[in-house]
């Protein structure tokens with residue numbers, strides 16, 4: 001934050017980054033509401049791309065997201081709190097999270113007697129569980145889509161993926177964990193039931209040496225499989241991903257999905273199970289926001305599209321640290337284009353030999369074709 005000495009009627013620029021500092025699980029590794037007492041704020045950028053201005057009395061920001069916000073100092077000379085508090089998008093009965101407010105003071109320049117205590121945005125900072133307030137803000141994002149800043153939304157997709165993002169558990173009868181049901185289990189996260197395991201060598205070197213067969217994935221259950229799975233994309237493929245949240249283990253929450261190396265358009269989002277017949281009819285292919293993190297809503301879905309034009313290994317993961325470390329991750333390998341400027345560099349000729357076994361180099365490819373939509377939610 002940086003509005004501690006602003007002139008009257010001046011406009012200030014505020015860059016907000018949710019850095020998801022991990023103090024402990026369920027404390028500050030979360031989404032946040034933000035508001036400034038007596039002032040409106042105008043969102044003009046998301047993840048370094050312009051959006052049509054959104055003026056509001058508060059905002060909500062997910063882990064990993066960045067926002068550019070304008071504030072005009074048009075109130076009486078004084079001191080005003082800028083305050084943030086957690087937006088807890090878990091079940092209503094989960095209350096053991098950090099309820100502290102993070103604050104700084106917006107302080108006007110000039111000759112005046114400051115109040116004994118700054119004003120606090122009591123009426124505009126939403127409450128911790130205000131799902132409606134969060135949705136009312138995030139559903140207003142639109143790209144600028146002007147002549148100077150046009151959009152380039154893929155109108156069709158050459159690769160379609162349906163990815164279920166879910167919580168789960170690993171059973172461990174000999175574990176020292178009490179587990180979520182007292183059964184010694186450990187919490188897990190997964191994407192299409194695969195809980196990511198960091199490979200013993202880097203994925204790019206594995207790609208240069210070995211690629212094995214496509215596999216079919218099992219349906220989503222509370223017991224994911226551990227694995228290191230990647231999806232290989234041709235250069236310039238247009239990719240569509242539908243992310244579907246679940247209520248497995250009665251544990252639905254939002255997941256801010258983040259892609260390395262590419263921005264993507266968020267063309268649709270909704271609550272409940274994605275309907276492949278009706279939901280695509282509501283896609284925004286004109287001015288969707290261009291971002292690198294999208295929050296898949298609690299018990300809902302989100303659809304993104306992007307062009308795979310940045311060769312390399314591109315990690316995709318939930319930006320909640322705990323979900324990332326529990327396995328809600330996978331990687332794309334974007335293949336080279338037709339020129340050296342559109343290609344990864346070759347590995348160095350004098351790269352030291354890898355000591356991992358050949359089996360460790362074997363990566364398997366996602367195949368989403370057998371997924372059944374109606375199995376993802378508990379009944």
Ligand SMILES: [Cu+2]
Nearest residue numbers: 255318320323
């Ligand atoms: Cu997550």
